[in-house]
Each structure stands twice: as C-alpha cells, then as structure tokens.
Amino acid sequence: MATYKIEGGTPLVGTISPVPNKNSILKLIPAALLTEEAVIIHNVPKSSDVRLMLKIVKQLGGKVSYLGDGNSVKIHGDTMNTFEIDSELSQKAKASIMFMAPLLLKFKKAYMPIPGGCKLGTRPLDAFVDNMLQMGAQYRREKGYYFEANNLKAAKIWSWFPSVTATENTIMLAVLTSGMTEIYNAACEPHTQDLCNMLNAMGARISGIGSNKLIIEGVDQLHGVEWNVIPDHLDIGAYIAAALMTNGEITIENAIPEHMSLILQFFEKINAKVIVKDNTIYIPKNQKLKCALTVRGDIFDVKTFAWPFLPPDFVHVAVVSALMAEGSFVFHNSFYEYGFFFIEELAKMKAKLIMADPYRIITFGPTKFQSAKIIAPNIIQATMALFLAALSASGTTILEDSEDALLRRYPDLIANYSKLGAKITKT
Secondary structure, three states, X not given: OEEEEEEEOOOOEEEEOOOEOHHHHHXXXXXXXXXXXXXXXXXXXXXXXXXXHHHHHHHOOOEEEEEOOOOEEEEEOOOOOOOEOOHHHHOOOHHHHHHHHHHHHHHOEEEEOOOOOOOOOOOOOHXXXXXXXXXXXXXXXXXXXXXXXXXXXXXXXXXXXXXXXXXXXXXXXHXXXXXXXXXXXXXXXXXXXXHHHHHHHOOOEEEOOOOOEEEEEOOOOOOOOEEEOOEOHHHXXXXXXXXXXOOOEEEEOOOOHHHOHHHHHHHHHOOOOOXXXXXXXXXXXXOOOEXXXXXXXXXXXXXXXXXXXXXXXXXXXXXXHHHOOEEEEEXXXXXXXXXXXXXXXXXXXXXXXXEEEOOEEEEEEOOOOEOOEEXXXXXXXXXXXXHHHHHHOEEEEEEEEOOOOHHHOOOOHHHHHHHOOOEEEEO
C-alpha cells in the first residue's frame, strides 16, 4: 500500500520523456517465448506488472536476465517445462492470459486460473476464447481456463469485438500456424502494432498492421531479436494534462505523435494549445481552457472506443482536464461499467460533475480543485487522474493507493514529476 502526500498548486515546468508503453511490454514478454532463441527487449519499465510477467516466465521454466542498468531484459523460452500458470501470479494481472498462445503452441495445452487486473467491470473474454475456437482449439472452464489444440488451423476470423487481448493472442497463434489467417475487426492500438512489428522482425509474416484487418501467413519458426518498446501515449497525455492543469510549461521528448492524434484532438476541444514538432510535444503556459460546443451549439459528447477512436484508458485524464475548462462535456465510455466510479473521490475535491449512468458523466467547469483525503480505486488511469487533480489543487492532498495501482504503470512517477517541480512524498 502506498500513500502519497501531494502539495498542489505548483506550476510544473521542464522537459520529460514518457515511460515505455506498459500495454506493449506486457505482450512482448509472452511473445518472446514463441522462439527457441533468446529475445532481448530494451526500454523496459521497472513496473510491478512487468516484474510479475517476468516472474511468470520463470515459473513456466523460461530464463530471464536483466542487462546493463536493468532497463533491458533477455528472455529465453527454450527451457519452458509446464503449461500451467501459477494461480497466485495470474490473479495479479489480466495480461497473464497472454501466455495462453505460447503455451498452447509448445505443449498443445494451456491452463490458467481466472486473471486479475484493474477493477473496471466484468471484462468478458468471449472474443478471446471465440477466436481460439475458430482456429481449432478446444476450451473448457475448470476453475479457470483450460485449452487444448492438437491441430491448430488457419482461419478467416470475424472477431466478436475488437479486443486487444483477443487480437494479440490470435496473432501469436497464427504466426506459427500453417496457412493464411485473416482477422477482421482486429484491434489496431499502438501496442498491438508494436507486437506485430516485433514478430515480423522475428520472421513472422503479418500485413495490415495498424488497420482492423490483419493477414497472417504462418511460418515454421521464429528467431530471436532485439527490440525497443515504444513510448506510452497515455503517459504523454497525462503530461499534457499536468501542464494545462497546473498552468505549467512542459516539453515532452521522444514521443510518437501519430499515436496521439485523437488525444491531441481532445485537447483542442478544450481550447488547449499543444505544439508538435517532429517527436517533441510542447505545452505553453497561461492557457484559458474552454469546452467546445457542437456545430449546432449543443454540449459535445466525448466518446471513447477501440483504436483509432479516443482510447478508453485515457478518459479519466480527459475528465479532470475538462473539469478545468469553462463549460461542459458529456463523457461516454461504453467499455467498462465501473470505470467512472472514481468521480466520488473527485467530488471530495469539489469537482462539479454528475453521473448520468455507469457509462456517462457530465462535467461542469471550471472547477478549482480543493485538497482532500482521497482513496484510489484499483484502476490505474483513474488513480492517475486523481493524482493530476491533486497536483492542481490548492493545499495538501492525501492519496491512498491501497493496491499500488500507480506503480503498475508508472514506477518512476515521483522522480519524474518531482523533476518538473511537483512536491510529492510517498509512504
């Protein structure tokens, strides 16, 4: 359990680089087990979720070693010796389900207990299971998920939903399954693209990367590779919000602006000036934020959905940003039925907003956040939004993070924000 003491009201100023993409590295680690050769991954965050995934590799019999200053890892899966994931480990992160494809390909069977992760809602795995069934796997629910596959086959798959985990698991199965697999309604998030690009560098044949239709020609084997994890577009979005909410001035280096298109458009909707030049993003100070109206003069409805729409995981940061702006927005997130419950904590900070239903909230700005004692939900990005609100609030806010949600994505949170002038202590 972590407790953060945050003295707000200080403009954040300076230059910063984003953390590596958490949702990317959590899939690259299982993908490294698809080859008998070593895979070296650079720019690896030292987050608790990453440490957990590497523990699972070792529990399965694989080898893991840190290189250099610990920001690179070498993974060797040739010594894997079990198809069962430890129940205690799997229940700590939903990404543990991504080991199903490597295990199924190596042992013809795979088992894991029900995975954990952020408490966003039911988070069904129907598309994940359905895609595997379409490729010839058999499945049964037995205190978890048990799969068998003696004869996987290429298939034309219409995914029930553009699920990231379902798409990425299917990709890993298809790259080593003979024939041509086509995935329609595929996820195409930046981290899914990163996985595809690394697999192609290992010898896979994937086309359509970045679109919702992927064509995968199976190969006999993959080889080792060295790979750099892409930067986290959600972290970049949080730094932009931090600059705007504290009346600061931040330069973000090593960004990939093409991964930021809808996030940058959102900031335009609150009249924020964000300057992009090559791989650098600059946010000037002294900005007057105002919520845009529709062309008919109505309240704007900010909808989130699968990429390339505005990412659902960004909506919490978008909400606290909009609360600083004059006017109102409707935020509509149909992905997670528990995702907006963090607004109870924002209300303690004098935020002006209402919940229309579990999927929609309405903001009324501008809000001048006040310090308070607040409790983090077990949702990483909702906790990040509360952290940003605390940075902008006058006075000292106590943020209790009983599940250490922030450390799952932001292991260097205090050091990075302190570099920009934030006053934070952790106990």
